[in-house]
Amino acid sequence: QVQLQESGPGLVRPSETLSLTCTVSGDSITTYYWSWIRQPPGKRLEWIAYAYYSGSSNYNPSLKSRVTISIDTPKNQLSLRLSSVTAADTAVYYCARHLYDSSGYYYDAFDMWGQGTTVTVSS
Amino acid sequence: EIVLTQSPGTLSLSPGERATLSCRASQSVRNNYLAWYQQKPGQAPRLLIYGASSRATGIPDRVSGSGSGTDFTLTISRLEPEDFAVYYCHQYGRSVSTFGQGTKLDIK
Numbered sequence: 722q723v724q725l726q727e728s729g730p731g732l733v734r735p736s737e738t739l740s741l742t743c744t745v746s747g748d749s750i751t752t753y754y755w756s757w758i759r760q761p762p763g764k765r766l767e768w769i770a771y772a773y774y775s776g777s778s779n780y781n782p783s784l785k786s787r788v789t790i791s792i793d794t795p796k797n798q799l800s801l802r803l804s805s806v807t808a809a810d811t812a813v814y815y816c817a818r819h820l821y822d823s824s825g826y827y828y829d830a831f832d833m834w835g836q837g838t839t840v841t842v843s844s
Numbered sequence: 845e846i847v848l849t850q851s852p853g854t855l856s857l858s859p860g861e862r863a864t865l866s867c868r869a870s871q872s873v874r875n876n877y878l879a880w881y882q883q884k885p886g887q888a889p890r891l892l893i894y895g896a897s898s899r900a901t902g903i904p905d906r907v908s909g910s911g912s913g914t915d916f917t918l919t920i921s922r923l924e925p926e927d928f929a930v931y932y933c934h935q936y937g938r939s940v941s942t943f944g945q946g947t948k949l950d951i952k
Contacts, residue, residue: 766889766932766943781940820894829936830879832900834888 723747725816725835733842739806743799743816743835750774750797754819754827757790757801759812760837767812771819771829772799806842813837846871846935848944856952863920865947867933872913874937880909880918883946884929892931893918925951 729741743755756771770780770790778790789802799816817831847870857863867878876896881889891900893909896916906921920927928951933944 765945766934768941768943779939815888820891820900828877828894829941830877830891830894830934831881831889832891832894834890836888 723818723833725818725833727814727816727835727838729814729838729840731839731841733806733810733840734844735807735842736805739801739803739810739840739842741801741814741816741838741840743801745797745799745818750792750799751794753821754829755792755799756817756819756829756831757799758815758817758831758834759810760815761809761812764812769801769803808842811840811842813839845940846873846938846942848933848935848942850931850933850944850947852947853945854948854950856950857923858952859923859925861923863918863923863927863949865918865920865931865949867911867916867918867944869914869916869935873916873935876912876916877935877937878909878911878916879934879936881932881934882927882929883932889932920949923949 724746726744733739751774754773757769760766772778772790787804791800815837816835818833820828820830820832849868851866878896880893883889897909908919910917930946
């Protein structure tokens with residue numbers, strides 16, 4: 722059974738860099754595309770970025786200048802770095818797997834999610 | 845960026861009733877790449893529907909999706925106690941996918 726587990730600091734100071742890791746178990750991270758998504762308190766979900774083990778990636782333009790997404794294949798981990806954080810970056814951060822259906826196509830819908838990790842930006 | 849607007853904000857129904865949730869897009873959703881998720885407190889979202897009308901693995905047939913272009917609907921017939929949750933629509937037809945603000949389905 723595939724499981725995704727996010728980890729990272731619960732508290733980050735303003736202007737610092739947030740680093741999160743998502744560990745994938747039960748399957749190889751090379752099989753799928755993977756995304757980071759966040760949900761600020763009381764707000765809608767926001768897609769941040771996706772990555773594929775080959776190096777392919779895509780970013781939400783609203784965050785692109787501050788975000789780096791990467792995959793560590795030997796560790797089966799997905800990572801996120803978000804620089805120059807502010808209170809607006811306070812959110813629950815999720816990693817998620819992209820849908821791959823029987824026709825052999827990947828889609829940007831998400832069929833599996835981690836439990837999420839809460840990040841608060843505060844001094 | 846496509847903006848998704850869900851209605852109603854809250855829907856109060858009783859078990860056994862039928863729920864109809866709406867999602868309207870500010871622009872046409874390419875290839876009807878529209879998904880629906882269910883989220884319960886403290887849990888991650890769960891994929892219910894993708895491609896506007898295809899059920900995800902393990903989703904019962906009392907859950908259905910319909911619509912095209914800019915107007916989409918999630919229908920849950922014969923509500924069960926476990927169906928009371930928040931539902932989000934999600935368009936993934938553009939390089940930047942976006943989510944609706946959610947509809948809370950609660951017990952009347």
